[in-house]
Amino acid sequence: IKRPLNAFMLYRKFYQDVAKTCCTKNNHQQVSTVCGESWKREPKNLKGDFIRLAAEERRMHVEAFPSYKYDP
Numbered sequence: 001i002k003r004p005l006n007a008f009m010l011y012r013k014f015y016q017d018v019a020k021t022c023c024t025k026n027n028h029q030q031v032s033t034v035c036g037e038s039w040k041r042e043p044k045n046l047k048g049d050f051i052r053l054a055a056e057e058r059r060m061h062v063e064a065f066p067s068y069k070y071d072p
Helices: 007-022 028-041 044-064
Strands: none
Touching (some): 007 044
């Protein structure tokens, strides 16, 4: 069972196609770097939207897997 996505991972999933257009190379590491720098510059209200989405994802994850415990 995969863990629910956090706010940044949801943002990265949403933003990765845009980030790819900004990258000279189409590699995962560069896209992640662009997404990370972009996330730092986003306004609080946009980050808040993703924080709320992450909370909803956690809620649905708990509902779907009530006995789930993260165990790396």
